[in-house]
Amino acid sequence: MARITAGVGSSHIPLLGVAVDQGKTTDDYFTPIFSGYEWTKEWIKGEKPDVIILVYNDHASAFDANIIPTFAIGTGERYKPADEGWGPREVPDVIGEPDLGWHIAQSLILDEFDMTIINEMDVDHGLTVPLSMMFGQPEAWPVKVIPLAVNVVTYPVPTGNRCWLLGEAIRRAVESYPEDLNVQIWGTGGMSHQLQGPRAGLINADWDNTFMDGLVGTSDKNRTIPHIEYLRETGSEGIEMVMWLIMRGALGAETRLLHRHYHVPCSNTAVGHIVLEPVT
Template identity: 45%
Template sequence: MATIVGSITTSHVPAIGGAIARKRQQEPYWKPFFDGFHAARDWLAKARPDVAVVIYNDHGLNFFLDKMPTFAVGAAPEYRNADEGWGLPALPPHRGDVDLSWHLIEALIAEEFDLTTCQEMLVDHAFALPMELLWPGPSPCPVRTVPVCINTVQFPLPTPARCFKLGLAIGRAVESWDSDARVVIVGTGGLSHQLDGQRAGFINREFDQLFMEKLVGDPLWVTRYSIPDLVELTGTQGVELLMWLTARGALPGDVNKVHANYHVPISNTATGLMVLEAV
């Protein structure tokens, strides 16, 4: 059966792509953020994953407000990104793993999760930039991918408890996959930020750091909050921490925190990074 080696959760601000394209990684504004990824890449080199299940949210590239599924899973042989209006260069397409995609889809539907299945799928910065941060360089990304998209854009949003249960189901599905593949779970988004309205620029450092701490040993703590609670605590866009919670749910049993980085601000966003290893 397949093995889950661990998870990596990270922010995905579009401005990161601009900094990469303009080679600004060592500028004082960006250096504390980019330097956090050295340890994550070192861990990936040791963990040697074959496949990444990437849990993220779409910002209008593949889904728009007229058709917004709560949960969607990609089942395509490759995933391309496109111009979202940020002026970011398109990155090479990512290889899919169709076999794992359909195994995951069938397992999740059997556990009563109603999914949108996508045999063609564009992936936006929330997918492409974390992959570039973790596996940088001009060469194609060395791992196959399965995108899992969660709606954090248009209300009603899935509750934290529902997202954690989705993560548990993803973990069970991966571990029942008849393959010798090594799988890493990637969750992207957050942390606290609000881009518009009266609270534009809102950041809650205290809650972010508590959330990261609890995610290691007590992830169910987060599930006691409602979506309105999280909007109040983390900002309108801060609810993207649902992807972190889902990724944590996919890890079987106890975990070991290998690495963490937290930096404020990047483009009015509190950025976080955490590597958890399955033990």
């Protein structure tokens, strides 16, 4: 059967994609950020995942205020990089895994999650930056990707508990797929940041690190964090961290920490990165 072998959490800051694309990853400003991903880049070469379920949020590229799906799963064969106002990133097209994508979609809907199914869309920095952080600048991405987009832009957004439960349902779906596949699940976004208003530039390192602590071991306290706490403690965009809880929920009752990285600042936010494996 297919199995989820690891979970990765990572920020998806657009400036990191610019640094990769312009060859600036070893500049003084970026070196401490990218050095925290070197362990993961070597680790993933050995893991050789077949498929990544990549949880991210769209930034008004595929969706806008006219269509706001809470959870959307990509079942297409190929996804092109989106034009976010300055032209598409010059990165490879993302290759999908339609058979597994449709299987997960069916399983989730029968498990009473109302998924939006997307067969064609462009994917923005929320999805392509994490791939660049883990794989650099290959001619083709070395893994197939199932995009899973979550609305964390327009309220109401899903609760952390609902995201955790979705992760558990994704695990059940993957384990019911008969093909022998090595599947990873990535949760992206965050960490604490606010892009506008009087609190623009807010970073709460203590809260961020406590949140990452809660992803390790048997604790499930992160699933009960209310929306108002994310807003108060991590800024208006810190709510993106609920997407990490889909990853955590998919790893089962207990996790083991493989790698962790945190750095302030990058652009106007904090960079968070964690690699976990399920304890079975």
